Amino acid sequence: MMKDLSTYKNFYLDQLLGDTLPFWFPRSIDHQYGGYLLMRDRDGSLIDDDKAVWIQGRFCWLLATLYNTVEKKEEWLLGAKTGIEFLEKFGFDTDGQMFFHLTRDGKPIRKRRYFFSETFAVIGYAAYAKASGDAQIADKARQLFGKCIEYAEQPGLLTPKFTDVRPAKGIGVPMILINTAQQLRDTIGDPRCDTYIMKWIEEIERDFVKDDLRCVMEQVAPDGSIIDHIDGRTHLPGHAIEAAWFILNQAQHLDNDERLIALGTKIIDYIWERAWDTDYGGIYYFRDVFGKPVQEYYHDMKFWWPHNELIIAALLAYLLTSNEKYAKIHEQVHNYAYGHFHDKEYGEWFGYLHRDGTLAQTAKGNLFKGPFHLPRQEWFCWWMIDRFEKNKLLSQEV
Secondary structure, eight states: OGGGHHHHHHHHHHHIIIIIHHHHTTTTBOTTTSSBOOOBOTTSOBSOOOEEHHHHHHHHHHHHHHHHHTOOOHHHHHHHHHHHHHHHHHSBOTTSOBOSEEOTTSOEEEOOSSOHHHHHHHHHHHHHHHHHOOHHHHHHHHHHHHHHHHHHHOGGGSOOSSOSSSOOEETHHHHHHHHHHHHHHHHTOOTTHHHHHHHHHHHIIIIIEETTTTEEOSEEOTTSOOOOSHHHHEEOHHHHHHHHHHHHHHHHHTTSOHHHHHHHHHHHHHHHHHHBOTTTOSBOSOEETTSOOOSSTTTTOEEHHHHHHHHHHHHHHHHHHOOHHHHHHHHHHHHHHHHHTBOTTTOSBOOEEOTTSOEEEOOSOSSSOSSSHHHHHHHHHHHHHHHHHHHHHHHHHO
């Protein structure tokens, strides 16, 4: 694969700037009310003008990150600013918690019982603060990160979804907070980040990674034991894959920490064994840890984002280990995803396929899909390979 790295690097940047981003930008800027109009059909036409708060934060992050790392284009910075201003004006309820779903002009429709809107606001605010030098927004990013820590450590602060009859915790919270802290650390900095990152990694390793079953659980009891009921047995490969590459990213930050590399690659191995559809290709959306029927009827569909995450995870695993196994996984998932999800006529990716890879529907943006997983994958893969090549040149010069 080594000879193909530059080809992949150029491909990902070309796709990002020439295909993915132009689908969303500048057409999605809402010049009337601020923020972004992201609920779009195949050709970019609007399906709905409501706004998902967490995707507003995600698009802020993308535009500001492109400004910080690719080219200092003023339109990207201004595009990020309109998202920040919309979130500041409409994103927060009077109790400090963020909304999840707003009308186009910012009226609240729904709050959820989790704080993912906050985590994506943190990374959007932090990336914008680095790009703009806005100290107030930087302070707000750090304050929001602190709020996320409070929500994670004091679950009673948010209205619980379930009773306390069968207590459980999900991998989603420590997983997303690892990435939130990494982004905050790498943009504007926060002294709390690395301590908490390692705490959350340790929680995932201790409670969610099951070596005896070669599986990573989506949900466990508070002590890490498996809840042998249908929801407790269901695992979501996409979340485990995200956890894997966030852990590998931390390994890279710690000068290629061997223990973290072993943990991240082990998670990839477990998910690859369980989640790759050997008949049709692609990643299953849900699986049962014991191979029993899954409750969700769409369990065998192929959603876009787990493929984005595995493209990143496998490539990062290869760069850190030189193990050709991960190069082959990366190539296999890359070929499947760009062959099935990518819309060659209008750009970007479809979000939802049937198990056999046929198109389930044409939406490219809704309350859950928007300009994040795909452009983040293309940006991060480009950035990874670029940094790898530069570091290799430096080592050769020394």
